[in-house]
Amino acid sequence: MPLIPEEPQIHEKAQGPRATPASGRTASTPRPVPGPRPAAPPRPGRPGPVRPAPPAQRAPRDTAAAKPAPAAKPAPAAVPAPAGPAVPAPAATTPAAPQIQLVPATPDGALDAAEEAVDLLLDSGRTPGDVLVITTGDPHPWAAHELSFGDAAYWAQHDAGDDVFYADAALADRAASRAVVVVALNGGPEAAAVTALAAAHSRAGALLIVCGDPQRINSVLGAGV
Secondary structure, eight states, X not given: OOXXXXXXXXXXXXXXXXXXXXXXXXXXXXXXXXXXXXXXXXXXXXXXXXXXXXXXXXXXXXXXXXXXXXXXXXXXXXOOOOOOXXXXXXXXXXXXXXXXXXXXXXXXXXXXXXXXXXXXXXXXXXXXXGEEEEESSSOOHHHHHHHTTOHHHHHHHHHHOSSOEEEEGGGGGGSOOEEEEEEEOOSOOHHHHHHHHHHHHHHEEEEEEXXXXXXXXXXXXXXXX
């Protein structure tokens, strides 16, 4: 069907005012409805925040292996001691001389005085094995009795050392040392007295008791015994 000349065809894209027949005012062209806005691109020069990556998990390790052991400190060098004067070695000490006690007695009473001295020693706490008795005249009855069984039995009791031992001056050199030695000058020649006192002095550890005539004792001891 042909177009009417009085109503020209208007293209949809043509924009402009249109007169409304009712009021004669020009109507504005309707605006398009905005759609969703695209995300704005990041501005140049300012990158967005970057989250740091989580630290990598380390495998468990031995504590001792993780920390190295401290190095050992070197030992201080030994400082030599200053040389001093040489100290002489102590001289060998000689044993102390025994204490000497004199008991006045006649030759006939010297053996009884020696027996009393032994009893006092035992009463004061000395053990029988600490005492040796030497006679210059007749032997002590105990020694004479024991010698009747032979020398072996007699000296066996001496070696046991558990009782008072009695010996004649002639046998005194064979007797061993004891803490206390008692000498009875009950007779006999002068040589027997010298032998008995010399043996007693060398074998007495702490005490030497001499029973007899003081003048004779002093003369023998003054001779260098």
